[in-house]
Amino acid sequence: MRKIKNLNEIIDDYDAILSDVWGVVHNGIEPFKTSVQALKAARDKGKKVILITNAPSPSSQVIDHLKYKIGAGDDFYDDIITSGDVAKTIIDGWHDKKCFHLGLRDSDTEAVQPGFEELVDLDRADYVLCTFLARTDEVDVKDYLPLLKTMKQKGLPFLCSNPDAVVDVGGTLYYCAGTLAQMYEEIDGEVIYTGKPHDTIYQEALKKLAALDSADIKPQKILIIGDSLSTDVPGANRLGADMLFVADGIHAREFEQAYVAGDMNVFSPEFMTFIEERIKLRSVKVQYYIAQLA
Template sequence: MTEIIASLADVAPRYDAVFCDLWGCLHDGKTPFPAAVAALQAFRAQGGIVMLLTNSPRPKPSVIKQLDAMGVPRDAWDDIATSGDAAQYGMLSGGVGRRIHHIGAPKDETFFNDFAEDLQAYAASQPAIERVALKDAEGIICTGLINDLVETPEDYRAQLLLGKTLGLPMLCANPDIVVDMGDKRLWCAGALARDYEEMGGTALYFGKPHPPIYDLARRRLAALRSDECRILCIGDGVNTDVLGGVQEGLDTLFVTGGIDTLAFGTDSSNPNKDLLQAWLDERQLAPSYAIGHLR
């Protein structure tokens, strides 16, 4: 049964490192959550390692710039692993071919030219990726909607049907279905990949809950600490953060006050125990712990 805790400090001594989600846990897309920042700073002050683990399609250097601009202090984390990083490796390896059609926003252009230090040498050694029209492509790379402030997945139905008819595999750089930016809910690349699969297309995933991002996070964690670490996964996505952690054999902390907060009562800081347990039972998932907000 999932244990509801009051703060990360309640269980922190049991772990050497955390894999912590960003959106819904550390910030809302616009503003950092002060209590979450303080919790991660305190964990690091006790000798713990904080690996930020995000399904953002942006590579690590771009996410760092985003966090800096948002005001997340550097002493709240040690390193970052993104779905974009893991998906870049899939792209460079030729997972969906070399001639690709991109579905995504201009802000995601860094996916094709901005690589973390541990990917730069590999990127330089691989054949070039050519961006082409859908009819000329060997595969699709989806980083998200072109304008997620106004568009919905339905706007892409014709494009996806053509891709499926052409037999093109899709590399999905962000498995999230939706994300909350402030008080606005936005569609993510995962929604397009879901629709593509429902049409009969093939989608490849590299972010949570899929193994590639955890493999990457473990490699980056090993570069910081060589001995085996007790890891706690923290996140507000039950089908990404919690499921991914469980599948990796790791303990998980479910932040209930994030994307599914309305399911657990009227007080987002204090989830109703019975509502939470019934909701988790329905999904056949059992995170180790739950907390209203990371603090």
Template structure:
């Protein structure tokens, strides 16, 4: 059973760095959470560093622009590392091959970032002519489900195509709704024997990048035992922290709200449900909090 806390202040003295999730912890896609931003600001004010670590398939500059548009104060964080940043590095490595893109047609930030960094355009191709696949999400999120991609996934597997997943999240909270992400399609591809390359949490590359940035912020020194990861998704945020040997703080009112709090909008955390939830996952966070606050 993780330790239940009321505020980050109860843990803050034990850590020099916070790696905080964004969607579900700092905002819900439509509005930012002022208590969460204040908590991160106060952690920084006492000398800590905050790196936002997100499974957004966009480069960190796009994530920052979105945070600005929501009104998130820049004083709440020092740096951003996104799944999109890792994806850009993977795309640059494979720039000689044409790719098949699964995702909204308007989602071009990854391609623009590669062009800005290398001066070269990526080549897009139909599935039957591509050398690998990039998935940044569902092409039509409002009217599709991951099952709609099964026929295409079978063709990808038959061709032996690598599948780069720019966002390992299965779902994300968008306002009051849960929306499927690229990870839901990647999960189905892996289930039929396809090779998936994951750019974000809970996989190592994004943590390596985030910890390297945190080490820079701390002047070149960082003890892993002094790093706290914060997130609302057991499968990505908490599992990733556990796999990397990091302490973690689980925000229970994010995507798992209904399982842990019930249907009521202001329902309190059910401690027994949390215990069962952690036992079912096979791993547990260091501590849990209803919503991130100081």
């Protein structure tokens, strides 16, 4: 795992980038300016940049969020694919199926789920949609277990439109649908994942990449950028692409909560050991390591 200071050190080895958004481009509140500039500089060199995110909302909504709420602009990428896009495609094909929604009823759910006002209770549902939950310090996910067991008894598939376990919003951790999806799998429930690290979203990203470039870009010429050892890294490994791990992301927040009071150094021996142990535990490979994309 090679430590680098900026993307420019390695970008000439690649023709395209698939970059995570939350934790790499922004923290849910404001943009990481050096990250935006780095991706823009890559595009200026002729590299194609596709944003690939586990956001449970459609790409059109994420584009507006990036530009108008986060303030990151729209000139640092060529296209975007979201877990919500994949979920919406699946739901659009389930014309006669009724949905029970699990989690917060927010704009993400309304955008993905047609006829949001027609959501039904669990007894009438054909499937369960989960998008987003709550702050990790406000709920105990074990409280969902009785509900999950009822879903399993009814044989309901769980459509997980955000496979992330948690997300960092300005330094505060929130549970995502992936946490409950993992619990549902542990009791042998059927889960349909629409985002990273699963194959469908990467295949959709490759289609978007092909539409931008007449040349067939091989995975070996694609660099994947992300901050999650659970989603971004295994996704890169499965695709056969190299991985640039952004250290000052979700795992840094977890490390801070568990071990550190105040600011931390992502190049410290303690944090490096923390990350290396998790890489080994997950049996994944990381080619490059950077504090924050720059």
